[in-house]
Amino acid sequence: MTTTGSPTAILHLRFHRAGFETYRELFTVLGDITPVVQALPPDGALLDLSGATRYFKQSPAQLADRLQTRLAARYGLVSTGGIGPNRMLATLAADAATPGTVRVLPGDPAERERFLRGRPVRALPGVGPALERSLVRYGIGTVGDLADLPPATVQRIAGTSTGRLLHERAHGTDRRTVRPAGPPATITSARRFERDVLDPAEVRRALLAAATDLGARLRVARQVARTVELQVTYADRSTTTRSRTLREPTAHTPALQEALYGLFAALGLQRARVRTVTARVGELTAAVGTAEQLTFDRAVENARTLEPVLDSAGRRFGLGTVRPATLLARRMFTRS
Template sequence: MTTSSTILHLRVHRAGFETYRELFTVLGDTTPVAQALPPDSALLDLAGATRYFALTPAQLADRLQTRLAARYGLASTGGIGPNRMLATLAADAAAPGTVHVLPEAPAEWEQFLRGRPLRALPGIGPALERTLARYGIETVGDLADLPLATVQRIAGTSTGRLLHERAHGTDRRTVAPAGPPAALTSTHRFDRDVLDPAEIRRALLAAAIDLGARLRAARQIARTLELQVTYADRSSTTRSRTLREPTAHTPALQQVLYELFAALALQRARVRAVTVRVGELTAATQVAEQLTFDRLIEDARTLEPVIDQAGRRFGPGAVRPAALLGR
């Protein structure tokens, strides 16, 4: 584990995918060790930058926030800690627009870590959280107080060892320099935490329309589709699928999104945001389009060029399904 607090987890608010890609030019001016965490975050190892610029990690974070605000008008929130996990937990605890810096003294950041809920640790999802809760384990401190053998008996040998390490603040993952992948992303953040599945499906429909139009405008098709659902506690679930055939057609994207969402079987989950990402992009001219015998699908494909033209002339959303009226 890094011995000083030099890892920055930076979360940018309301940045579109193209803007998000551009941010890495600014981040790269500070440190070449920057890793994209789509759709809105990045990890930065500031160890070399602190020596080069003769600034503290907190000063470098402030410098980055100022540059992002000046260049893109974007607010950002960050956390600084001795490793990836602790930096992310610090960012989660930071007030919007600020940077939470964990103290370098282990005794002090250990106290911060012990008070976090179990779900804050990477590797703990809803099912494992419920299992641990049955044993009265509700916080990271509760988990840290257990012997390794007990944690392994509950969670399994490898998972138990990993959780035991992380409950004590150890994260062996490094920051791997990597920019945003070749993909298109559409994110919808709700004004309030949402329980109604119909409202979530409307957001997914809007994402399918947005991504379909952008793919067709770029004359590209996608081979993969990914859905990320972010909950009220900032945890998230991600599901992906390789499409039966590469496509840029909105109805095909919509159908797969609905299937991915239905497969999550969410019950009373409070949803804060949904993010849809299409990847493995290919030029549309390189793949032959398969014809169907479904009249509704063919009619929708026929209408798409008309809708796209209206969008270019009158702006995105000029023509939209009745289900999205009022959005």
């Protein structure tokens, strides 16, 4: 297992049930410990604690405990983490940690190697489902199995560049660094029901309202979004968050509506009382120069054609002045 000359301590934290806005706010707390913080949306972060350990004269484990205590006190958040000498090992430690705790990998390289060799090969960054199936066909199920192979054999299975990278990572080397980056710019739209609802049709109406709102705001800002996220808050205040990457960046309401409907349907909720739905679009880029895929769906094309008219009315009379007819009925939710 490769080690570096100066000790490095990377902390990978995951936040349980963190809402969109809370996730953005908590980076203020993380930044109080170290300026080297990289967001891993929608619920994680990487922190390089190397400088912080010298500044605060505390161990990485003590700093992680301080962070968890502050996050719990300020936001009521439970977090799980892992600490290792590089990004990959910190993530693997977090994967193996008990919820609400931080697992610190041992300083002894031999002990870290034993930990790494026992992990499933799919745990290595860069190993997706297709590559995992290929490795398993050759009897490679653990990182140890992979580490025991000659580099040429790994390259023959996975390709030259990928094989070289996998060989390094199977021996504990990860050349990636923590790059300071806060949460990406997003636009959020939330709908809170006047009473907890069971009817999926009511939820879909709220999602349509959110999609209409998000689409109009994106077009006003002349931006398009690549990702859509949905957070459902239940009567007991617990939440579920799901996200989807769109086939192409868009600001069109029908595409956002379809994505939100799909995310909600995938939850498979039965008899769940829903209190709030929150939709967010991310990975925003300028709409100028963005390619747009044509479709033969007349309803979608008609909606796209109508959008400039609705946007013009919105600029003159205010966003939301003109909206789908199904939203003109008695409202069961409020915008929040």
